[in-house]
Amino acid sequence: MFRRCNAIAVAIFMVLAPLFAPAFVKPADAADSLTVFAAASLKETLGQIADDWTKDTGKPVKLSFAASSALARQIDEGAPADVFISADLNWMDHLEKGGQLVDNSRVNLLGNRIVLVEAANAAVTTQIKPGFDLAGLLGTGRLAMGNVASVPAGIYGKAALTSLGVWDSVKAKIAQADNVRAALLLVSRQEAPFGIVYETDAKVDPGVKIVDRFPQDSHPAIIYPAAVVKTSKNPDAKAFLAYLQSQKAAEIFTKAGFTVLGKTQ
Known part of the structure; x- marks a missing residue:
């Protein structure tokens, strides 16, 4: 009896299994x-x-x-x-x-262009020019940037700050991120008062606004x-x-x- 029941169960499974098996789809x-x-x-x-x-x-x-x-x-x-x-x-x-x-x-x-951004509800204004007081604007805060040794936006940003003569005054205040969007997020979340990002990045995040553009001749062409x-x-x-x-x-x-x-x- 057991063998007969087992055989019937197997037969039923063979009939019904295809009905419940997922169809194969080429990934x-x-x-x-x-x-x-x-x-x-x-x-x-x-x-x-x-x-x-x-x-x-x-x-x-x-x-x-x-x-x-x-x-x-x-x-x-x-x-x-x-x-x-x-x-x-x-x-x-x-x-x-x-x-x-x-x-x-x-x-x-x-x-593209690189820009200085701040939180959308901030009210700081400044003009980016040689010797501008970025360190004073930062105070005890950090400047969010892509990694200045490897991330393109960070490399462009460091080049611009260097050519404008302000890198040495802010290099100890840099918050380096793995990519430009991570740097943007630090400003949007108000974890950093300012950041350097692409102009196109600033346009997609309502949590930030552009303070000023960096002069195109202050860094290599993007x-x-x-x-x-x-x-x-x-x-x-x-x-x-x-x-x-x-x-x-x-x-x-x-x-x-x-x-x-x-x-x-």
């Missing part, structure tokens, strides 16, 4: 998604452009945002990126010299290069890079405050 992220590594300051704009790409082509995009330095090092270590967009030339140069980019795929995509990563196996990588240079993408970048440098189609 899109594993096989089809285009993976884009991009500077943290591109989060909102690139997210919108990626959504448009998916609507236009039906193909998904996986976005990974961080400091350009961190992303370049991940690519060095074999991270599966198809396209890389850096917030400065140096980290793209680093990958190019290491043979990590597809030949002739590199393009200077965007330009250029965002983009390229296809050599290890990419995704046939859409070059097409997505071209899409980033389209008129449709240019309108999104321009609205966000970027300067479009690449060609538009």
Whole structure:
């Protein structure tokens, strides 16, 4: 009797199991998604452009945002990126010299500005010029910046403060962050009275306002290069890079405050 019941149970299971088993779906992220590594300051704009790409082509995009330095090092270590967009030339140069980019795929995509920001409810005003009293404005507070040795926004910020003759007076008051958005957050949360971020970052956070722009000649030109990563196996990588240079993408970048440098189609 036991064997008979067991056999019946097995038979019932074989009939019903397919009805309850989950249907197998090919994981899109594993096989089809285009993976884009991009500077943290591109989060909102690139997210919108990626959504448009998916609507236009039906193909998904996986976005990974961080400091350009961190992303370049991940690519060095074999991270599966198809396209890389850096917030400065140096980290793209680093990958190019290491043979990590597809030949002739590199393009200077965007330009930006760096600004001094404070909390939205603050009332300090100042003009950024040689010798301006940033240390006095900070008082006992900290100046939020990206890491001045590796994060592009931090490197640009230090260069600007140095050329304006105020770096030595504030270098002991710097709160260094892993990326520019983390520096922005310190000001937005009022954990630091001032910060140096990209102008486009300041526009997306209602918790901050711009005190003043840094003179463009006080630091190297801010250029965002983009390229296809050599290890990419995704046939859409070059097409997505071209899409980033389209008129449709240019309108999104321009609205966000970027300067479009690449060609538009």
